[in-house]
Amino acid sequence: xxxxxxxxxxxxxxxxxxxxxxxxxxxxxxxxxxxxxxxxxxxxxxxxxxxxxxxxxxxxxxxxxxxxxxxxxxxxxxxxxxxxxxxxxxxxxxxxxxxxxxxxxxxxxxxxxxxxxxxxxxxxxxxxxxxxxxxxxxxxxxxxxxxxxxxxxxxxxxxxxxxxxxxxxxxxxx
Numbered sequence: 471x472x473x474x475x476x477x478x479x480x481x482x483x484x485x486x487x488x489x490x491x492x493x494x495x496x497x498x499x500x501x502x503x504x505x506x507x508x509x510x511x512x513x514x515x516x517x518x519x520x521x522x523x524x525x526x527x528x529x530x531x532x533x534x535x536x537x538x539x540x541x542x543x544x545x546x547x548x549x550x551x552x553x554x555x556x557x558x559x560x561x562x563x564x565x566x567x568x569x570x571x572x573x574x575x576x577x578x579x580x581x582x583x584x585x586x587x588x589x590x591x592x593x594x595x596x597x598x599x600x601x602x603x604x605x606x607x608x609x610x611x612x613x614x615x616x617x618x619x620x621x622x623x624x625x626x627x628x629x630x631x632x633x634x635x636x637x638x639x640x641x642x643x644x
Contacts, residue, residue, distance in 0.1 A: 516610045520560060523586050523597040527554030530561040535593075550587065570615045577608040 512520070526532045527550055538547040558576070579585035581604055586597045599607070 513610070515606055519599070519603050519607060523599055523603070524560065527551050527586075527590070528558050528560050530555070530559065550590075568614060568618055570618050573611040573614040573618065577604075577611040580604045580607045 520528075532551055534547075537543050558572070580599055586594075586599070591598050
């Protein structure tokens with residue numbers, strides 16, 4: 471009996487050590503040095519909400535926690551970040567005008583609780599959105615959508631209140 475347990479523990483340890491060699495499937499922070507602070511075009515309130523609850527998956531300013539270095543968890547985290555950046559990357563926010571549908575999706579995802587992801591909220595309870603946070607994001611999305619529909623060249627850049635160069639860093643990473 472003990473030999474079977476020892477064999478299982480040794481086998482599991484070897485497999486666990488072996489998968490660490492594979493590493494993460496994406497390059498971390500490959501664009502970080504090129505990324506402008508994405509909150510610079512937003513009101514301080516909205517910028518703070520996005521920094522706290524969205525930046526790790528939806529910007530090039532991801533803070534990678536210790537567990538994102540350990541396979542197979544690293545694969546899950548890297549996949550979530552990659553998908554998040556592909557869907558919406560706030561670091562590229564000012565590079566083009568957003569459609570009304572894109573900004574409406576931000577409000578919808580916040581309002582229906584699908585964002586931030588449940589797994590992320592479990593590891594980072596500070597990322598959970600309060601009712602006030604959701605209302606603020608939806609008001610912001612309404613402003614951006616209204617400006618987009620009017621065809622204003624700068625869209626979100628001029629409609630979101632005072633410009634800020636920096637917003638206090640949110641806590642935690644993925």
